[in-house]
Amino acid sequence: MREKALDYPEPSRTIFESQMDVRPDDIDMFQHVHASKYQDYVLAARFDQMKRCYGISMEAFMEKGLGWFVRDFSIEYKRSLGLGDRFKVKTWIQDFFRTGVCVHFEIIRKTTDKLCCKGKSHYTMVSLATQRPEPIPEWVLEKYRI
Amino acid sequence: MREKALDYPEPSRTIFESQMDVRPDDIDMFQHVHASKYQDYVLAARFDQMKRCYGISMEAFMEKGLGWFVRDFSIEYKRSLGLGDRFKVKTWIQDFFRTGVCVHFEIIRKTTDKLCCKGKSHYTMVSLATQRPEPIPEWVLEKYRI
Amino acid sequence: MREKALDYPEPSRTIFESQMDVRPDDIDMFQHVHASKYQDYVLAARFDQMKRCYGISMEAFMEKGLGWFVRDFSIEYKRSLGLGDRFKVKTWIQDFFRTGVCVHFEIIRKTTDKLCCKGKSHYTMVSLATQRPEPIPEWVLEKYRI
Amino acid sequence: MREKALDYPEPSRTIFESQMDVRPDDIDMFQHVHASKYQDYVLAARFDQMKRCYGISMEAFMEKGLGWFVRDFSIEYKRSLGLGDRFKVKTWIQDFFRTGVCVHFEIIRKTTDKLCCKGKSHYTMVSLATQRPEPIPEWVLEKYRI
Numbered sequence: 001m002r003e004k005a006l007d008y009p010e011p012s013r014t015i016f017e018s019q020m021d022v023r024p025d026d027i028d029m030f031q032h033v034h035a036s037k038y039q040d041y042v043l044a045a046r047f048d049q050m051k052r053c054y055g056i057s058m059e060a061f062m063e064k065g066l067g068w069f070v071r072d073f074s075i076e077y078k079r080s081l082g083l084g085d086r087f088k089v090k091t092w093i094q095d096f097f098r099t100g101v102c103v104h105f106e107i108i109r110k111t112t113d114k115l116c117c118k119g120k121s122h123y124t125m126v127s128l129a130t131q132r133p134e135p136i137p138e139w140v141l142e143k144y145r146i
Numbered sequence: 147m148r149e150k151a152l153d154y155p156e157p158s159r160t161i162f163e164s165q166m167d168v169r170p171d172d173i174d175m176f177q178h179v180h181a182s183k184y185q186d187y188v189l190a191a192r193f194d195q196m197k198r199c200y201g202i203s204m205e206a207f208m209e210k211g212l213g214w215f216v217r218d219f220s221i222e223y224k225r226s227l228g229l230g231d232r233f234k235v236k237t238w239i240q241d242f243f244r245t246g247v248c249v250h251f252e253i254i255r256k257t258t259d260k261l262c263c264k265g266k267s268h269y270t271m272v273s274l275a276t277q278r279p280e281p282i283p284e285w286v287l288e289k290y291r292i
Numbered sequence: 293m294r295e296k297a298l299d300y301p302e303p304s305r306t307i308f309e310s311q312m313d314v315r316p317d318d319i320d321m322f323q324h325v326h327a328s329k330y331q332d333y334v335l336a337a338r339f340d341q342m343k344r345c346y347g348i349s350m351e352a353f354m355e356k357g358l359g360w361f362v363r364d365f366s367i368e369y370k371r372s373l374g375l376g377d378r379f380k381v382k383t384w385i386q387d388f389f390r391t392g393v394c395v396h397f398e399i400i401r402k403t404t405d406k407l408c409c410k411g412k413s414h415y416t417m418v419s420l421a422t423q424r425p426e427p428i429p430e431w432v433l434e435k436y437r438i
Numbered sequence: 439m440r441e442k443a444l445d446y447p448e449p450s451r452t453i454f455e456s457q458m459d460v461r462p463d464d465i466d467m468f469q470h471v472h473a474s475k476y477q478d479y480v481l482a483a484r485f486d487q488m489k490r491c492y493g494i495s496m497e498a499f500m501e502k503g504l505g506w507f508v509r510d511f512s513i514e515y516k517r518s519l520g521l522g523d524r525f526k527v528k529t530w531i532q533d534f535f536r537t538g539v540c541v542h543f544e545i546i547r548k549t550t551d552k553l554c555c556k557g558k559s560h561y562t563m564v565s566l567a568t569q570r571p572e573p574i575p576e577w578v579l580e581k582y583r584i
Contacts, residue, residue, distance in 0.1 A: 221365050
C-alpha cells in the first residue's frame with residue numbers, strides 16, 4: 001500500500017449505498033458467502049453508484065476511451081453473510097490521487113445492521129487505447145468531488 | 147429427457163416472477179452475461195419463489211431433512227443480457243412426478259420485455275440423510291399445487 | 293431442440309478429452325460441484341480441444357472475425373463431483389449444420405471412471421461484425437471433420 | 439491489519455508452488471482474468487499444498503472438527519492473466535500466531551515468468567463446532583513448520 005494512510009473510517013466524501021441480495025450461487029462449502037464474492041459485491045456497488053450517484057456510468061467512461069483498473073484490494077472479514085441475506089454496500093472516495101482514487105467500503109447485513117466486512121481498493125484511471133495510467137480529467141473530478 | 151413431453155409454453159400452474167439485476171461479475175469476455183450464469187439466475191428465482199410464493203424456503207426443506215437435486219437442465223438462448231440490465235425470471239411447475247417436479251422458466255429483459263432465454267429443469271426430492279429420491283410428501287404437494 | 297435427433301451416444305466424430313481439477317470455489321452449499329459449473333467445464337474443454345486437437349483456437353477464430361455463440365445447452369446429472377476430484381471432459385461433434393455444430397459431452401470422474409454427467413450444446417458460427425449466423429467456412433470444416 | 443509487519447518478500451518458511459490454467463469462465467468484460475478470481479486461485483493453491491506439501495488436507499482438518507477462516511486478504515495487481523494462460527501460485531507461511539497463520543502469495547505467468555500479483559491473507563484456526571478461534575494444535579504446527 002503506497003497511498004498515504006488516512007484515519008479510517010472517517011470518510012472525506014459522500015458515502016453512497018447500494019442494496020443487494022445474496023444469490024444461492026454465492027454460497028460456498030462452509031454455507032457462507034464465498035470470500036472472493038465480497039469483492040464482486042463491491043464492484044457491483046461501484047458500478048451502480050458510478051451511474052446513479054456520480055452520474056458517470058462505466059459505459060460512459062468507456063465511450064470516452066477511459067477505464068478504471070484495480071491496483072490493489074484489501075478486505076477484513078468480520079461476520080459472514082449467508083443464504084437469503086439482504087445487505088448494503090457503502091462506498092466512498094477516501095482520497096484522490098493524480099491518476100487514481102482510493103475507495104473505502106463497508107458491507108452491512110440488512111436485518112441486523114451489523115458490519116460484515118470492510119476494506120479498500122485503489123483504482124487507477126487508464127486510457128483504454130494505451131492501457132496506461134491517465135491523469136483524472138477535470139470533468140471527472142468535478143462529478144467525483146461530492 | 148425421460149419426462150412426458152408437454153405443450154410448451156402452456157403452463158399448468160401459477161407462474162411466479164422474480165426481479166434481479168445483472169452483476170458486473172456475470173459478464174464474460176464477449177461483453178454479455180456468461181452462458182452458465184442464467185442457470186444461477188433460475189436457481190436464485192426458485193429460492194426466492196419457494197420462500198415467497200410457495201411458502202416453503204429451501205432452509206425449511208433442509209430442516210425437515212429434505213433437499214432438491216437437479217436431475218437435468220436445458221436452456222435455449224434467444225437474446226443476451228448485458229451490463230446494467232434488469233430482468234425478470236418467470237418459473238412455474240409444468241408437471242409433477244412421484245419424486246420430482248419439472249420446472250419451466252423464462253428470463254425476460256425488463257426494459258424491452260423481450261425473451262432472453264427459456265428452458266426447463268427436473269428437480270428430484272431427496273432425503274438428505276440417504277441422498278436417495280423420496281416421494282414428495284403431501285404437505286409439500288399442497289403448497290406446490292397452486 | 294430443433295436439430296435432428298441422433299442415436300446417443302454413438303459419436304460420429306473423434307472424441308477428444310481434457311483433464312481438469314475441481315477448484316474449491318466450484319463447490320456449493322451442498323458440498324458438491326455447483327450445477328452450473330459443469331457448463332463452464334465443458335466450455336474450458338472445448339477451448340482446450342479447439343486449440344490442441346482441431347488446430348483452431350478461439351483466438352484464431354476471433355482474428356478471422358468469427359465467433360461461436362451458444363444456441364442451446366442441456367445436461368443430465370448422474371453423479372456429483374466433489375472437492376479434490378480430478379475429472380476428464382470428453383467432447384465430440386455429433387452433427388454438422390450449415391451454420392453450426394452440435395457438440396456432445398461427457399464428464400467422468402478420474403478415480404472411479406464413472407460418468408458424472410452428459411449432455412449436448414448447439415453452437416452457431418457468427419460473424420463478430422454483424423453478430424449474425426454465418427455458414428461454417430470450408431477451412432473450418434476441413435479441420436473439424438476429424 | 440493487526441499482525442506485526444514483516445519484511446516482504448523475505449519468506450520465513452518453505453515456498454510451495456501449484457500450477458493451474460486460466461479457465462474461460464474466469465475472463466471478464468475487459469478480456470482479463472476477473473479481479474476476484476485471483477483469490478480463488480490462491481485458495482485452490484492452498485488446498486492443493488495443504489494436502490500435497492504439508493500433509494494435512496482441508497478434509498483432514500474438517501474430520502478433526504477444525505477449519506480455517508479467512509480473517510483478511512490483500513492483493514496488489516501488477517500484470518493481468520488472460521485467456522489460455524498457465525500460471526503458478528507460490529504460497530508460504532510468513533508468520534505464525536497463536537490462533538492463525540499469515541500466508542503470503544505470488545501469482546506468476548508461466549510463459550514469461552513475470553509476477554502478475556502478490557498479496558497476503560490471515561487465516562484463523564477455528565473449531566467447527568463453536569465457530570470460535572482455537573490455538574493451532576501442536577500436531578498441526580509440526581507439519582506446518584517446514
